[in-house]
Amino acid sequence: MEGRARGSLPFVGMIMVVLAQASYMVVVKMAMSDGINKFIMVFYSNALSSLVLLPCPLIISRRSGSCPPLTFAVLGKIFLLALFGLASQMSGYVGIDYSSPVLGTAMMNLIPAFTFILAIISRMEKVNWKSSSSQAKLVGTIASILGAFIVTLYKGPPILLSSSPPSSIQPRHLLFLLSRRSNWILGGFLLAAEAFLISLWYIGQAFILRDYPVVLNLMFYLMFFLTILSGLLSLVTVREPQSWILKVDVGLIAILYSALVAGVFRVTLCTWCLKKTGPVYVSMFKPLGIVFAVGLGFIFLGEMLHLGSLIGVIVIVMGFYVVMWGKSKEEEKTIEGSGVGGSLASSSHKIPLLQSEASSV
Structure with missing residues (x-):
């Protein structure tokens, strides 16, 4: 019984990770609809995450005498990675503001293809x-990108209506309808750009971890640079002093949720699941985020599910699973060729591809 309970813990953990990701997008959408400035929200979220991670370098340096030195070259790479991270954050926030959490969650399935x-x-x-695994990954990558174009460019008729949709989704004239349509397309491309930047972030992390393999320390310095960069961006773009004053409203809830639940908690739990099961198992849960996003958006935002979104999501998910099938077959051959058994977690250090959000811990 204890073995079964331990085996089910990664499954429960990944359900919580996906739910945290989908609910984070809904909370952010609610906060921006309520009027909070997206630049201010990014800055405060990064600052709070930095404060939470602040003890990590002190604790790790005391406990581990083999901690490698942090050179200026490594700091420069971390700073460059922070630039990609900030661009990814802003693309995601603006993309969700223009579209919906459903579209945002769907675009996250592009990360394996871009990676x-x-x-x-x-x-x-x-x-x-010539191998079937490589051909499967290529076909799945093309299908995922094609699905992203479908969900962005073809909205289609609504197939799931909320009983009390917000007034903003009831256009009164043609000009407003065209504006909403163009915002949806722009939001889709921004969310696709976020997925690409996250993939670039993963590749950059893999290179940095070769020289500085202390994950939590890396995350602290990364969040520290993100706080500085997002603070400078906010000072340039936000001119109203009252925008910096936080109120006890949905905006404050979104900042706390983004920093603590969607940031520290989600990423830490995802890392633990990855260590227990490997990257393939962790990535298999990504499509569940779409289900959660549809349900939460329908309940809390009164959003409609359109036919184009459903078709595009199905194509993206099919492409995603084809990529994952090819990747799992390739890893099975790697394990068989090395003559070493065990879980996929043992080979994850050899292949940094598709390490999901856990790569950013």
Whole structure:
């Protein structure tokens, strides 16, 4: 019984990770609809995450005498990674503001496809075009990108209506309808850009961890640089002093939720699940986020589910699972070729591809 309970813990953990991701997008959407400035929200979220991670360098340096030195070269790479991280955050926030959490969650399934392409370019991934696993990953990548175009460019008729939709989704004239349509498309491309930047973030992390393999320390310095960069961006873009004053409303809840639940808690739990089961198991739960996002958006935001979103999501999920099938077959061959058994977690250090959000811990 104890063995079964331990085996079910990663499953429960990944359900909580996906739910935290989907609910975070809904909370952020509610906060921005309530009027909070997205630049201010990013800054306060990064600052709070930095404060939570502040003890990590002190504790790790005391407990581990083999902690490698933090050189200026490594700091420079972390700073560059923080630039990609800030661009990813802003693309995500603006994309969700223009579209919906459902579209945002759907676009997150593009991360394996983009990571696969970048891994080939950076020579982290070796491809044998004659093997079925490589062909599956290529077909799945193309399908995922095609599904993203469908969900962005083709909205289609509504197939799931809320009983009390917000007034903002009831356009009164043609000009407003066209504006909403263009915002949806722009939001879709921004969310796709976020997925690409997250993939670039993963590749960059893999290179940095070769020189500085202390994950929590890396995350603290990364969040510290993100706080500085997002603070400077907020000072430039936000001119109203009253925007910096936090109130006890949904905006404050979104900041706390983004920093503590969607940031520290979700990423830490995802890392633990990855260590127990491997990256393939962790990535398999991504499509569940769409189900949670549809339900939460329908309940709390009164959003409609359109036919284009459903078709695009199905194509993205099919492409995602084809990529994962090819990846799992490849890892099985790697394990068989090395003559070493065990879980996929044991080979995850060899192949940094598709390490999901856990790579950013």
